[in-house]
Amino acid sequence: MSETLLQVRDLKMHFPIKEAAGLGRTKKVVQAVDGVTFDLKAGASLGLVGESGCGKSTTGRMITRLLTPTSGEIVFKGTDIAQLKERELRPFRRQLQIVFQDPYSSLNPRQTVSNIISTPLRVHNLVPRGKELARVQELLERVGLNPEHHNRYPNEFSGGQRQRIGIARALAVEPEVIIADEPVSALDVSIQAQVMNLLEDLRRDLGIAFVFIAHDLGVVRHFCDEVAVMYLGKIVEQGSRDQIYNAPQHPYTQALLSAAPDLGTIRGVPPKERIRLVGDVPSPIDPPSGCRFRTRCWKAEDICATQEPLLEIKPQSSPGHTAACHFAEPKADLIAETA
């Protein structure tokens, strides 16, 4: 648990957009991710939470180098892979795998399951030709599918089973880190729990470290020991699971926790305090000055517009718990029973 596998430093992804304006062209960028920093230890699991458009998936795609970052470092076991060329990157691709959200669009419908899972084996020359099928069947069994079904096509499987195929594909190359990008949000609740348990087994048995990207706070709390909350391309608060869920400091984290529908009240748990945000997330093309959350924040004052708060340990918070807010203060009793 102690060795740091992955260090992400000030990672940025700015997507240029073309927009004709008058005579010339003004160059605008979408600041999808704007300075994200975190560490991932071997065998740990870090949750990235936030609403759509906050940059959590983009961060995951940069770490797996499906996107090349605009700037910043991604140090994997001592090597910065942020700007590596495709050829140099290949050995690292084996170490860093991704499981996608949508089990329907992430599997090629015209390939058999066996083909889908054995492609990475071939690409990385991991198994001699004749032994591929045995390895595929072993992987299918590992993720809880019938090994006899290796000849079937993705459309013959349900959503949950497809997600298992996606997981088997990621496992094929024996990665050290898996980026799980909303791996259960497309699944029904009873199936979701099955896949969550599978991921947990893999983490425990194989010691794989996870970056778990999700918007469902309950799922993240269940799976992650460390949580980073993102808003408009930046991490606004980070800490251990207990720190984030029991003593959230940043107003946005507090609002997010309090917005989760509460199943507890109906069983007689007293209702939690409600924080309701107004409005929507501003555009990442032209984010607010200073603190990006200030337009929806009930604590905002003048300083929030002029000075950007740094992600730092606050005097009142426990070690390792950082928040980016001028007026951070812990607030307990916000979490719903199911958040």
Next chain:
Amino acid sequence: MTNPANDDAKEVQDSMVETPAGDTAAAKRGPSVATRERRQGSINPSGETPYLVVEDLAVKFPTADGMVSAVNGLSYSVPLGRTLAIVGESGSGKSVSSMAVMGLHDRKRTRITGSIRLGGDEIIGLSENDLMKIRGDAVSMVFQDPQSSLHPLYTIGNQLVEGYRVHHKVSKDVAKKRALEMLDLVGIPNPQRRFSQYPHEFSGGMRQRAMIAMSLINDPKLVIADEPTTALDVTVQAQILDLLNNLQKEFGSAIVLITHDLGVVAEMADDVLVMYAGRCVEYGTAEDVLANPRMPYTWGLLESIPTVSSANEKLRPIKGLPPSLLNLPDGCSFNPRCPYKDRVKGELCTTQLPDLLPVDGAGAHTSRCHLRDKASIYEAEVAPRLG
């Protein structure tokens, strides 16, 4: 549940049962089980007189692989001012049954039997013209995905005005005034400017607000909300749920909320109906179903949700997959996934479909399960695991 209130409701319903469509449907399937279930289904858990009454509804589609029974023997009722949540996994028939209430199924390709009554008037069998008069007026719908349910080439204002003028003979100016009023009511800032904008200029949450404005513009008595917040972020979801709750207080409509999220159910619902493989498996007030559930499938759903106390334990998912509607298992549809079926004597679970019966011998909380000591199993085994 007070007894006198219940008796009142029963009387009202019994007189309603005499509609022709209800009778033919019952006659076709033989009276015994149908009549018994119908009676139970039409007792509203609140004891109030319902506005929407659905009785013994069945929806079947012909497919290449045979006839699919998407909904079977479904009965429920919703009084004005009350919210019924229909819960279930994908394919359980929750959307299909509500589309039948709106008369949205292709009548050439769908067989609908049973009875759906709005304020006492039968809907099944109405002509397309008559349905058009009801849709958007007495009954309206809020869809899951506001992106695809708003017309991209018409301004929001245009769509609101059209919706109003279809049912009211008024000038465009009057309709516009009403539309602006509605936009304001659902919390869209600057309605004047928003009125002439197109859906793509709205964010997801704003679009859903516009959708709600549109569905409420004719002051409907019944609103069907099909996963209204599933496509939204959690902070926006909270806003929309608050909005729906407040608007219901103001307009006093009956709401049928279709969702798979039990958290949303707990926040919104007065009554809850759990569906599995096209059938109702548990029905009662929200408190009954969520705090004292009496059906292993409902237990499984509740246990599948990660909670505060489960953070360091494994989740307890329901094993297996929902059955194919083309090939339902014999007996109880849930039996292949049910961990409690060996506690039922003999082979009842695998041979005989349980009836939807009151959990305590009487009353409005019903469940479809052969287990005898559901209450003690829940208290002793399930409840402690829920934390």
